[in-house]
Amino acid sequence: xxxxxYEFGLNTFGDLAFHDDGTPLDGDETLRQVxxxxxxxxxxxxxxxxxxxxxxxxFAISSPEVxxxxxxxxxxxxxxxxxxxxxxxxxxxxxxxxxxxxxGLSHGREEIMLGRGSFTESFPLFGFDLENYNELFEExxxxxxxxxxxxxxxxxxxxxxTLTDTAVYPQLPKGExxxxxxxxxxxxxxxxxxxxxxxPVVIAIIGGEPVRxxxxxxxxxxxxxxFKKPERPLGMHAHGxxxxxxxxxxxxxxxxxxxxxDRIGIDRGWAxxxxxxxxxxIDKGAYYVGTPEQVAQKIAHNMKALDxxxxxxxxxxGGQLLNQREATIRNFGERVVPRVKELLGGE
Amino acid sequence: xxxxxxxxxxxxxxxxxxxxxxxxxxxPIMIGSTHSVQDLKWVIDTLAPGAVSATAADVVAQAxxxxxxxxxxHYQDLVPGDFAGKLVLDATNYWKEVDGTHNDIxxxxxxxxxxxxxxxxxxxxxxxxxxxxxxxxxxxxDRHPDVPRAMAFATDHDDIRPQVKQILTDxxxxxxxxxxxxxxxxLEPGSPLFGEAxxxxxxxxxxxxxxxxxxxxxxxxxxxxxxx
Numbered sequence: 001x002x003x004x005x006y007e008f009g010l011n012t013f014g015d016l017a018f019h020d021d022g023t024p025l026d027g028d029e030t031l032r033q034v035x036x037x038x039x040x041x042x043x044x045x046x047x048x049x050x051x052x053x054x055x056x057x058x059f060a061i062s063s064p065e066v067x068x069x070x071x072x073x074x075x076x077x078x079x080x081x082x083x084x085x086x087x088x089x090x091x092x093x094x095x096x097x098x099x100x101x102x103x104g105l106s107h108g109r110e111e112i113m114l115g116r117g118s119f120t121e122s123f124p125l126f127g128f129d130l131e132n133y134n135e136l137f138e139e140x141x142x143x144x145x146x147x148x149x150x151x152x153x154x155x156x157x158x159x160x161x162t163l164t165d166t167a168v169y170p171q172l173p174k175g176e177x178x179x180x181x182x183x184x185x186x187x188x189x190x191x192x193x194x195x196x197x198x199x200p201v202v203i204a205i206i207g208g209e210p211v212r213x214x215x216x217x218x219x220x221x222x223x224x225x226x227f228k229k230p231e232r233p234l235g236m237h238a239h240g241x242x243x244x245x246x247x248x249x250x251x252x253x254x255x256x257x258x259x260x261x262d263r264i265g266i267d268r269g270w271a272x273x274x275x276x277x278x279x280x281x282i283d284k285g286a287y288y289v290g291t292p293e294q295v296a297q298k299i300a301h302n303m304k305a306l307d308x309x310x311x312x313x314x315x316x317x318g319g320q321l322l323n324q325r326e327a328t329i330r331n332f333g334e335r336v337v338p339r340v341k342e343l344l345g346g347e
Numbered sequence: 348x349x350x351x352x353x354x355x356x357x358x359x360x361x362x363x364x365x366x367x368x369x370x371x372x373x374x375p376i377m378i379g380s381t382h383s384v385q386d387l388k389w390v391i392d393t394l395a396p397g398a399v400s401a402t403a404a405d406v407v408a409q410a411x412x413x414x415x416x417x418x419x420x421h422y423q424d425l426v427p428g429d430f431a432g433k434l435v436l437d438a439t440n441y442w443k444e445v446d447g448t449h450n451d452i453x454x455x456x457x458x459x460x461x462x463x464x465x466x467x468x469x470x471x472x473x474x475x476x477x478x479x480x481x482x483x484x485x486x487x488x489d490r491h492p493d494v495p496r497a498m499a500f501a502t503d504h505d506d507i508r509p510q511v512k513q514i515l516t517d518x519x520x521x522x523x524x525x526x527x528x529x530x531x532x533x534l535e536p537g538s539p540l541f542g543e544a545x546x547x548x549x550x551x552x553x554x555x556x557x558x559x560x561x562x563x564x565x566x567x568x569x570x571x572x573x574x575x
């Protein structure tokens with residue numbers, strides 16, 4: 001493919017951060033910190049920042065669009081997205097209103113990544129039954145796509161409201177849309193569905209050798225042919241820490257990424273991560289932890305192996321000290337992204 | 348003797364992963380799901396090349412061994428009569444994202460694989476392939492080629508023990524016999540053994556300590572003692 005265009009972004013869930021002396025930031029301080037970090041990322045020319053939506057003690061962000069709205073006012077070029085919006089436990093009309101509002105505030109830099117929600121605490125919180133996990137997602141994604149058409153809407157919902165010739169405000173300017181992608185994990189059906197919806201896919205690759213996801217990439221391409229849909233650019237999302245000193249990056253990773261994975265593991269039935277597995281994830285697996293050159297080589301290698309055009313690095317996993325977070329962001333923007341582009345031979 | 352065909356019911360994360368592991372080890376695999384063969388085949392040909400896509404009914408009729416890789420809550424879709432004489436490896440777990448928030452299928456006194464055995468009285472059920480994350484079935488096995496990971500199983504049928512062990516070995520694991528099926532409770536979500544992809548000695552050590560864990564304490568409270 002000629003004129004390959006690559007995109008590089010940062011993701012965060014708003015993990016509660018730590019001052020350099022080790023004292024914790026509270027949720028309020030973390031929120032303001034993340035806005036500052038978006039400003040830095042914007043100055044560095046990073047393509048996007050995307051925020052997760054969680055409803056748990058270790059993460060400050062439950063309302064990503066509000067935070068993105070603040071970011072919109074202090075940044076110029078960076079795309080402002082979610083990763084992910086748990087559409088199944090939300091109201092698509094309200095989601096549309098929040099993003100069309102963000103469209104106005106950001107001059108059209110808003111993006112939404114839809115996900116089925118690998119964390120499920122939002123379902124009981126907002127009064128939805130996990131029993132209807134699939135049906136909720138199917139119906140709401142269809143409604144979302146209809147909303148994006150921008151016309152007064154007729155809609156008869158089972159899990160959603162019924163609308164008759166109803167316009168939703170603020171409307172998007174004619175001919176504009178909310179850039180939408182779909183997050184998937186390891187489910188073949190999710191990949192196929194994304195093709196059927198014709199929504200670009202971002203694959204979360206948070207464990208194991210990324211090349212293991214090649215069959216899913218092949219499945220995506222095959223499904224596009226099968227359904228006669230265009231092949232959209234593929235993206236991946238992964239955790240990383242980029243410091244000048246490799247050993248320091250590894251130790252920061254072991255302290256914070258492992259702790260985070262173990263916390264999540266309690267809910268998901270994962271065993272606590274061993275040192276050996278952690279080091280494997282750095283050497284051969286899904287973590288991008290090390291010096292800028294090491295991380296750039298690994299990103300380029302995996303983007304090539306998986307035919308990816310978008311790479312999102314999750315920074316600040318498990319909190320981390322402010323100087324460590326800043327170093328990762330700076331190294332990513334100043335050194336890793338240019339180097340990856342050089343290695344990939346694109347722009 | 349020709350190797351028995353392993354039939355897998357369910358072509359989601361777990362089913363497709365087991366199919367891929369099987370074919371990569373030259374084990375004959377048939378796989379079926381709720382999808383038509385036509386829709387399933389092009390997916391399986393990509394994710395697990397070499398596995399034969401079939402209807403679920405054909406998988407049950409033709410395979411010698413059936414692996415259940417379906418949502419547990421769908422177990423009543425299985426037609427009991429079709430399973431007469433079959434060896435069934437139950438890899439299902441109660442998983443609230445899939446099966447619903449409230450588990451009215453199994454509890455501490457009646458483990459999920461016992462429910463499956465009750466539903467399929469003429470089958471010989473073993474619980475197996477349930478306690479390792481589907482990613483780790485490949486990742487942890489492949490990165491420790493010389494130290495196989497313990498894969499626990501439990502069954503009430505002594506006559507199938509050798510074959511179950513052989514199948515788990517063929518898939519690249521170190522079979523770990525927990526005993527009768529009711530001990531399979533100790534492999535269910537929430538247990539310290541759930542999610543583990545570790546070698547036999549470590550697995551055995553965790554098992555020894557299991558009643559000290561919060562999960563073990565819950566088992567003791569619910570059953571009035573250890574599983575006997």
